[in-house]
Amino acid sequence: MKPEELKPEELEVTVDGLMDGLRADLERLAAIPSIAFPGFPPEPVHEAHDLLVGLLRDVGVERVDRIDLPDTAPVIFGEIPPPSPDAPTVLLYSHYDVQPPGDEALWQSPPFEPTPIEGGLRARGIADDKSNVIAHLGMLRAFQGRPPVGIKIVFEGQEEYGSPFDDYPPTDAARFACDAMVIADLGNLRPGTPTLTTGLRGACEVVVEARTLEEPRHSGEFGGAAPDALLALLKALATLHDVHGDVAVEGLRREDWTGTTYTEDEFRSLAGVRDGVPLIGSGSLGERLWSGPAITVIGLDAPSVEGAASAVVPSARAKLNLRFHPQQDPKEAQRRLVEHLRSLKPFGVPLTVTPGDTGPGYEAVTGGPAYRAALAALKEAWGKDAAYVATGGSIPLVNGLAKAAPGAEVLLFGAQDSMCNLHAPNERVLFSELRNTVVAMCAFVREYAAGFEAGGRS
Template identity: 80%
Template sequence: MDLASTVDGLMDGLTADLVRLAEIPSIAFPGYPKDQVERAHDLLVELLRDAGVEHIERLELPDTSPVIYAEVPPPTPDAPTVLLYGHYDVQPPGDESLWHSPPFEPTPVEGGLRARGIADDKSNVIAHLGVLRAYDGRPPTGLKIVLEGQEEYGSAFDDYPPTDPDRFACDAMVIADMGNLRPGTPTLTTGLRGVCEVVVEVRTLAEARHSGEYGGAAPDALLALLQALASLHDAKGDVAVAGLRREEWTGASYTEEEFRELATVQDGVPLIGTGSLGERLWSGPAVTVIGLDAPDVDGAASAVVPYARAKLNLRAHPLQDPDEATAALVRHLREHRPFGIELTVTPSDAGPGFEPATGGPAYRAARAALREGWGTEAESAASGGSIPLVNGLAKAVPGAEVLLFGAQDSMCGLHAPNERVLFSELRGAVIAEAAFLREYARSFAAAREAK
């Protein structure tokens, strides 16, 4: 089979179905209509059946949108089984005035389509369907297809796989909630940073007091908090918290020009930190102040601030124990005591990072498949984001190789206004995933014959 020609013949239909799916505002956050998530669920069940999938289940868990679970039996008893993952829920659109077109009206852009969730992760869900269609519903491996309905908000499904390991048993997994470093550069994600959030509070006075009468001796809660926050980084912008793991990054990364554009860094503003971008973004820690409670500038009174609070987001090395990383940050803050003032530091639950093994037959097959999909050698990169379910799946099936790739790219604007997907990346992902199943099945057969 000429996969490229086969997929080219499928692209119009896949694009039409992507539009149908992206038109549905399947937001699984509280306060949004649940019936829209159900609409997306029902459409995907219909598309899976049309693609030849007979075994489809609906998994119901507490306070969790339905998970689609489907199976395609292996063509022979000794063929491998591959789990394909994606999610059909999306982020809220945010401020719709920042969108160039309505977020749930898929709109043509140069080389692709714009809509909320069209890249993250509906393009990858459609890529799975494309693979089924390319093989007329009879792929060269067995398949277990998992399409989650509440990934963006988080749900009980994150911790479910280890409680039902037989359901998820497989030889390899394709976690299609990722994409390429840049369009046209096939990329395997080989690391996900861990994450936690910490709230820091300072209370120094029973109530605000006149800054002229009391300022200079009365302990200012906001000044104390700012001192504590400033201690988290050194003069060059590197994280200065003892006990957080940082290593050299040896994979691919952005150029500084690409990163400045992606991060929308203003002209003349330097990047912070030292070392390679990969080290700063993926194999080292990051501490970000994501929220600050303090008096408004416009309504500020001339008073010593009695109370201040900040919320911090910590991203840790993929292999560092998340509780260990959280403890290091909490310890740093509690020991700092700016002006001798004690801080109240409250951590949230920590999410682990992930770093898959990359030397097995599935990885070798994936590299060949990605080259076939995009016509050039695959790169290895990492992500500062996290996918909690990956760890749950890895615990459920510890012997399975985990592959992270897909139709997104780092410039697609996921979670931002004007998210888009490129047809070239969708096409490449379908070809690559289909080629991976073929190559992986062949490697299994060759290993069997060699015994």
């Protein structure tokens, strides 16, 4: 039997036979501290790059290019031509750089020493996103480098810090042209629940400032009449939410969420909500987290409690992060927040409101042949129907790749899960999720190719 003809039972046997090698390669990759942030040495990033280039060539990817853009780590681009003129092409994305480990005292084992845990491995970046890099390689190995579709491989080296690659793909559209793309930089809602992510909230930032006095003044002599800048700012910030904790800024889009979501107990555990503290907002968790807005005060310039003087505060400012509906225009969402703040004069004090960066959300088109193939593949791998979720985080490169290939279907799934501690201490990946992701990717390209042969493009 040819590799491209692998049926479900043969496919599972094949992938199971690859798992020891995939685990070994994941450990090798996760042991490299490939942190592309300023202040960290660049050599480990290039070491991870070179390791992956070698692994791609070993599996039969003859064309492996290096894309060097200004002020970023190298992007790996590989290509396998379609096996026939009427076969589709699938672009596979993941990234090989990782977050810094943070406070290493909070780790149960050194962050760059992959350590066995029950059912998996612990290390920084082992889930986000090196597990997905290895899942792509596992699919190619299962087909012995000859999958039934054309393949374009994009392994980015500076996704976590941000790079020009987010905007680059549309400037080189021919390179990224494809019929479907699998963006593997996320994963399942929970272990054992196959999950397709269909939406990403957008994001923007706004700084708001109150200035009232030339300098601090004694609170006993002047307090009660002299305008306190911090009180004015806090009064303004309090208008951003209603009594339930829902965002009260007019014009920010909010809709019912009809997909799957967390249970409240799951979410409380994931968020680390203290016992006795309620969640904020109303409606379903999916609506609060994914199809509605959220405003967070992410920074506050004000006198600290430690060493505070008995004085009226002359100035204070806050930095706000707004997350908004995947389909809302980012400039409109930001404008709504800016207009709301500028309309306020708490205690008669004018506010200075400064718009910051914006990033669009994304909502995938569903129902096409690649989407149908992905649903079948996820069910084959996990033995149950896929859940539908969105994510409150932004992945700017999705929009960049989607603009480069505007006709391509975009699929977001992978080997992570919401409980893997990505960006946190003790990040881990489960072998069951990695194994099933490899099976799902193999089944996806098989089903997608078959659908094309049967006229499934429409």
